[in-house]
Amino acid sequence: MPPIIDPNKCNGCAGRNETFCEEICPGDLMALDATTGKAFLRSARDCWDCMSCVKACPRNALETRIPYQLGYYKASLRPIVGRNTITWKCKDIYGKETTFKFANRIA
Amino acid sequence: MARMNTAHAVDFAPAGLESVETVEVTADLLIIGGGNAGCFVAVEAAKLQPGITTVILEKADIRRSGACSAGMDAINTYIPKGKTPEDLVRWSRAQVGGGPLREDLALSNAYELNECVDDLERWGLPILRDEEGNASYRGKWDISIHGEQLKPIMAEKALESGADVYNRVVATGLLMHDGHCAGAMGFGVRDGKFYVFRAKATVISTGGAGTLYKSYTADSTDSGAQIWMCPYCVGSGYAMGFRQGAELTSLEQRWVATRSKDFCGPIDTISVGYKSAIINAKGEHVMDRYKHLGGDAAPRYIRANAPMEEWLAGRGPCYCDTTRLSPEKAHDLLVDYLNERPSFVLFLASRGQDVTKEPIEIYGSDPYIVGGHTGSGFWVTMERMTTIPGLFAAGETAGGNPNKFVGGCAAEGKLAARGALAWMKTRSLAPLDAAQIAAEKARVYAPILRRGQDGIQPVAMKERLQRLMDEYAGGTSQYYRTNEERLDYALRHIKMLQSQFAYLTADSLHMLMEAHETMDRVDVAEAVVHHLKARKETRWAGWQTRMDYPERDDVHFDCFIESRRDPETGTITTFTRPYEQLISGDRQKA
Ligand SMILES: Cc1cc2nc3c(=O)[nH]c(=O)nc-3n(C[C@H](O)[C@H](O)[C@H](O)COP(=O)(O)OP(=O)(O)OC[C@H]3O[C@@H](n4cnc5c(N)ncnc54)[C@H](O)[C@@H]3O)c2cc1C
Numbered sequence: 001m002p003p004i005i006d007p008n009k010c011n012g013c014a015g016r017n018e019t020f021c022e023e024i025c026p027g028d029l030m031a032l033d034a035t036t037g038k039a040f041l042r043s044a045r046d047c048w049d050c051m052s053c054v055k056a057c058p059r060n061a062l063e064t065r066i067p068y069q070l071g072y073y074k075a076s077l078r079p080i081v082g083r084n085t086i087t088w089k090c091k092d093i094y095g096k097e098t099t100f101k102f103a104n105r106i107a
Numbered sequence: 108m109a110r111m112n113t114a115h116a117v118d119f120a121p122a123g124l125e126s127v128e129t130v131e132v133t134a135d136l137l138i139i140g141g142g143n144a145g146c147f148v149a150v151e152a153a154k155l156q157p158g159i160t161t162v163i164l165e166k167a168d169i170r171r172s173g174a175c176s177a178g179m180d181a182i183n184t185y186i187p188k189g190k191t192p193e194d195l196v197r198w199s200r201a202q203v204g205g206g207p208l209r210e211d212l213a214l215s216n217a218y219e220l221n222e223c224v225d226d227l228e229r230w231g232l233p234i235l236r237d238e239e240g241n242a243s244y245r246g247k248w249d250i251s252i253h254g255e256q257l258k259p260i261m262a263e264k265a266l267e268s269g270a271d272v273y274n275r276v277v278a279t280g281l282l283m284h285d286g287h288c289a290g291a292m293g294f295g296v297r298d299g300k301f302y303v304f305r306a307k308a309t310v311i312s313t314g315g316a317g318t319l320y321k322s323y324t325a326d327s328t329d330s331g332a333q334i335w336m337c338p339y340c341v342g343s344g345y346a347m348g349f350r351q352g353a354e355l356t357s358l359e360q361r362w363v364a365t366r367s368k369d370f371c372g373p374i375d376t377i378s379v380g381y382k383s384a385i386i387n388a389k390g391e392h393v394m395d396r397y398k399h400l401g402g403d404a405a406p407r408y409i410r411a412n413a414p415m416e417e418w419l420a421g422r423g424p425c426y427c428d429t430t431r432l433s434p435e436k437a438h439d440l441l442v443d444y445l446n447e448r449p450s451f452v453l454f455l456a457s458r459g460q461d462v463t464k465e466p467i468e469i470y471g472s473d474p475y476i477v478g479g480h481t482g483s484g485f486w487v488t489m490e491r492m493t494t495i496p497g498l499f500a501a502g503e504t505a506g507g508n509p510n511k512f513v514g515g516c517a518a519e520g521k522l523a524a525r526g527a528l529a530w531m532k533t534r535s536l537a538p539l540d541a542a543q544i545a546a547e548k549a550r551v552y553a554p555i556l557r558r559g560q561d562g563i564q565p566v567a568m569k570e571r572l573q574r575l576m577d578e579y580a581g582g583t584s585q586y587y588r589t590n591e592e593r594l595d596y597a598l599r600h601i602k603m604l605q606s607q608f609a610y611l612t613a614d615s616l617h618m619l620m621e622a623h624e625t626m627d628r629v630d631v632a633e634a635v636v637h638h639l640k641a642r643k644e645t646r647w648a649g650w651q652t653r654m655d656y657p658e659r660d661d662v663h664f665d666c667f668i669e670s671r672r673d674p675e676t677g678t679i680t681t682f683t684r685p686y687e688q689l690i691s692g693d694r695q696k697a
Binding site: 026077104 | 170173328
């Protein structure tokens with residue numbers, strides 16, 4: 001059902017023809033709401049949870065959440081995209097945090 | 108770099124067809140679908156013929172599109188030292204129960220394979236290696252990678268090759284001339300324009316078809332797309348070719364895989380790579396029951412079906428026993444997931460699950476039509492030309508040649524590029540056929556011209572089809588089983604759906620895309636059902652299970668099932684083609 005958009009962080013990628021999330025979503029599911037100036041998700045049921053939008057957002061305004069029908073409230077997984085690495089911070093429903101970091105490109 | 112600009116979707120409310128702008132683009136080579144295979148077509152074409160004009164027509168953005176959008180944790184096929192391309196074909200053959208498969212295609216792919224994987228590494232893909240520099244093998248043929256960036260890496264090279272990339276343009280139909288393919292048509296899902304792409308040769312690489320069947324995790328609210336295959340690859344390539352009379356092969360060999368239950372997460376990774384056994388509710392090793400077929404190393408369709416048989420026999424749920432993993436191994440496992448299906452790590456966290464304490468529950472996926480995994484797809488020549496001259500296929504769209512995966516789809520991209528280039532040498536651009544273009548334009552925009560009127564929402568028709576396929580054409584709810592009467596029922600209702608395309612409505616460009624996706628799904632589903640009907644035996648239980656013909660029948664069915672749709676009448680005929688064994692050895696063993 002993801003992603004959830006934090007309206008305080010999202011600035012609609014002001015000044016761009018497209019928001020980063022709308023540019024990248026393989027399902028054409030992200031768009032800009034002209035009245036609020038923020039990104040929105042067209043259809044939660046069609047999201048594959050590939051997290052491309054979350055990785056692309058420069059303001060960390062997007063968060064993937066597993067649909068409640070499948071997973072309990074509330075866990076989080078956040079990617080931090082580096083130059084040739086990616087770091088993931090995961091928190092489970094009991095608050096246990098784990099960090100993963102690995103190279104995703106040959107430097 | 109020639110990435111065409113894209114922007115927010117326009118408010119699109121044309122008064123009539125006349126107010127929709129038509130854009131004409133010409134090129135030497137047209138690639139429909141800039142996925143894994145499509146990117147390799149572009150790179151190979153530019154390498155062999157510098158200066159060639161190539162257009163990539165892509166419904167998403169090639170940097171994150173199709174199967175590889177989220178990344179990959181392995182290259183499933185890379186020939187190790189001491190093994191030969193022939194050995195790989197033997198393995199592929201055994202994985203599909205001895206075939207039939209096109210050993211000629213498989214072998215030519217195998218010869219190209221390692222070089223493609225080496226290309227990826229040269230382009231920046233981290234391949235895990237041991238101290239001596241050897242690729243680290245997970246199983247017999249698959250190597251571990253950190254492939255989070257795999258798709259962006261392939262896309263960069265396609266862009267560097269000089270191809271003009273039209274992102275956010277949805278292909279809807281082929282442009283035909285004299286029985287040949289002369290390009291394709293489609294519409295911009297952001298700009299609303301109608302596009303006519305004319306080319307001397309066309310490669311179709313639109314990936315497979317997910318979403319024909321209902322996923323058991325599709326609830327009525329938020330979770331409709333937690334499937335394994337990319338839900339945005341809906342079989343449009345098969346549909347476009349089939350509507351123009353291209354021959355399809357082996358669609359009845361559907362791909363079903365054992366996946367984590369409730370969220371299609373990778374399981375082969377754990378059961379093969381991390382040697383975690385598949386156990387049932389009683390703690391018994393499920394694959395021990397299949398020792399005579401290879402046990403843990405049994406062909407994929409047997410491994411996919413085994414947990415479902417346990418459920419049916421009252422021995423479910425089943426698990427992949429990760430409780431024996433050391434904490435370090437469990438960490439590596441989660442890193443693999445983050446490279447391929449990151450949200451599965453989030454799913455585990457959402458269940459509060461520590462995999463070293465609690466095993467991962469498993470279940471069968473919904474069925475997919477994916478020629479990069481099984482043999483489904485277009486019947487092609489060695490040059491990867493379909494039965495429509497001038498139309499080439501690569502990757503999931505090309506049939507007869509299973510177990511391609513990332514490396515094999517790349518290899519086939521190169522082969523299709525060579526085939527297309529050779530064909531192009533003798534061709535010039537076909538003249539434009541105004542009537543054909545007008546007809547497709549009218550078909551494309553009909554749902555949006557009907558906006559605001561009473562009619563059918565694309566999503567409603569999609570869900571009608573998915574449930575029909577699930578219940579009557581061997582979906583998960585039926586443990587993949589079907590029979591003649593159910594298939595006839597499915598066909599009757601598919602005909603009803605086709606007769607109601609005329610009532611589809613769309614309020615926006617995104618919905619217009621959904622309307623076309625739905626029509627494509629229905630047309631592909633019709634072909635799938637014909638194939639399932641024609642194979643009156645059970646050859647790959649799970650992938651293809653006929654309750655009315657439960658045994659394998661080598662006398663009649665050790666051959667390919669083919670289908671063709673008459674473009675004039677829409678009538679579908681099925682027929683067979685012989686299997687030819689080219690590589691020596693016991694077909695069931697590798
Ligand atoms: C989750 C997942 C994990 C996998 N893991 C592995 C692995 O670890 N190792 C491995 O070797 N293989 C793996 N595979 C298999 C492998 O990814 C695929 O076999 C391969 O990438 C398919 O390549 P393709 O080019 O045929 O299709 P894709 O890469 O899917 O490309 C199809 C392209 O066509 C576009 N398209 C579709 N319809 C249209 C249209 N109408 N108009 C325009 N464009 C269109 C799509 O947007 C997409 O860009 C995995 C697959 C999935 C889904």
